[in-house]
Amino acid sequence: MSETMQPKILVTGGAGFIGSHTVVDLVENGYEPILVDDFSNSEHSVLAGLEAICGRRLHCHKVDCRDRAGLTNLFESEGPITGVIHFAASKAVSESQDKPLMYYGNNLGSLITLLEVMGEFGVRDLVFSSSCTVYGQPKKLPVTEETPVAEAASVYGATKQIGENILRDLIASAAPHRIMLLRYFNPIGAHPSALIGELPLGAPQNLAPLILQSAAGMRGPIQIFGDDWDTPDGTCIRDYIHVLDLAAAHVKGLAWMAGQSEAPLLEVLNVGTGRGTSVKEALEAFERATGRPIEYEVGPRRPGDIEKIYADCERVERVLGWSATRSIEDAMRDAWAWQEALGGR
Ligand code: NAD
Ligand code: WQD
Numbered sequence: 218m219s220e221t222m223q224p225k226i227l228v229t230g231g232a233g234f235i236g237s238h239t240v241v242d243l244v245e246n247g248y249e250p251i252l253v254d255d256f257s258n259s260e261h262s263v264l265a266g267l268e269a270i271c272g273r274r275l276h277c278h279k280v281d282c283r284d285r286a287g288l289t290n291l292f293e294s295e296g297p298i299t300g301v302i303h304f305a306a307s308k309a310v311s312e313s314q315d316k317p318l319m320y321y322g323n324n325l326g327s328l329i330t331l332l333e334v335m336g337e338f339g340v341r342d343l344v345f346s347s348s349c350t351v352y353g354q355p356k357k358l359p360v361t362e363e364t365p366v367a368e369a370a371s372v373y374g375a376t377k378q379i380g381e382n383i384l385r386d387l388i389a390s391a392a393p394h395r396i397m398l399l400r401y402f403n404p405i406g407a408h409p410s411a412l413i414g415e416l417p418l419g420a421p422q423n424l425a426p427l428i429l430q431s432a433a434g435m436r437g438p439i440q441i442f443g444d445d446w447d448t449p450d451g452t453c454i455r456d457y458i459h460v461l462d463l464a465a466a467h468v469k470g471l472a473w474m475a476g477q478s479e480a481p482l483l484e485v486l487n488v489g490t491g492r493g494t495s496v497k498e499a500l501e502a503f504e505r506a507t508g509r510p511i512e513y514e515v516g517p518r519r520p521g522d523i524e525k526i527y528a529d530c531e532r533v534e535r536v537l538g539w540s541a542t543r544s545i546e547d548a549m550r551d552a553w554a555w556q557e558a559l560g561g562r
Contacts, residue, residue, distance in 0.1 A: 223249040225295060226471065229282050229331065230304030232259035234415040235404055237267055239302060239464040244271040246468050251295045252277035258418055266412035282327035288334040300342030300471050303331060309422055310521065313373035324376035328383060341393055342474045344467050347381055347400045349487065349526055350374040359529035362485045370521050388483045395482045397470045402456035402489035402528055404463050406548030407555035414555030424499060429556040432509045439511060441496050443518035452496035454525035456489035459543035463488055469537040489528025490541040499545065506549040
């Protein structure tokens, strides 16, 4: 299909960790991604890596998704837009507790402005970045889409729950949208080219970037937040999914929506591997994948941490015909190659 014919997909937050890897999958599947990012948590340098991987120039617009005029101009200049994947948000749980207004303003303001502009231009298909954080600590595992949403444990988690409610209410108002809520678990890894990955802007909060920086000698031993949890080795369990597998789920989601009837729809899908991995097992996976030892110490629990969560992937496999294909070792290997490419950054 010539580039002029390719369906245009708006990727908000397209310069970010998951967005950039999804841009690659979109190009590989014959779409034309249009990137929108305010670069509040990413760098322009991502584009060089992206264009090298994609083998083509990419349209990227520095726009804050809360800027209605900016988004309107974008829809006018880049239209017609076939669908939108909305990654743009602030995502640091601890920061959200210190800056609630920033988080509510950004994560909800961006979503509402985007939806208003989509409505003006008759753009109906939206994939929304949600999170397993909406479940809190599930009573039953693996967690399914029917698992009750828990009371938000953070402002960040509340923005995801409210975002989902906004979209449900939009569909209930008979707006003609087709919406997919993807609840991600713990994305890790990087593109095997080591040209894009998770940028360590500021002090990392998440385990994977901390492992990389510890292995690179940029910080001391990993602090394991408690080994007295009710798990086989006493450390918390999560569902770590390779970012490339997660990216592929978005593109499959767009294709699935395009194949549905014109009727409004809202589909909620857990996107994980279905495998629970403890913190210690994650460290061991890194060592197996890279041959590099990881030093760790056991410290106190981190406030707000849940004990264990991992996905039941039956629905996403049935609806999208998608499942994760990469292991945690694959993710750790790819992440380490990215860290080495970053050097001491
Ligand atoms: P990221 O910070 O790497 O990417 C988000 C991108 O959005 C950044 O490039 C940032 O500059 C941009 N952005 C933020 N606010 C914006 C705005 N108002 N207008 C335009 N651009 C804006 O984060 P990520 O890890 O790629 O996460 C992407 C999405 O997935 C987020 O919605 C996040 O909440 C969600 N999510 C992430 C994880 C995770 O562990 N990484 C897990 C579950 C859900
Ligand atoms: C993973 C495990 C920690 C660091 C968060 C957000 C969630 C989503 C994904 C956005 C936990 C342990 C970590 C360390 C440790 N983000 N850990 N020592 O907390 O599962 O989820 O990121 O949607 O909303 O809450 O990810 O990577 O911070 O922690 O022992 O130095 O590693 O206790 O069990 P988490 P994480």
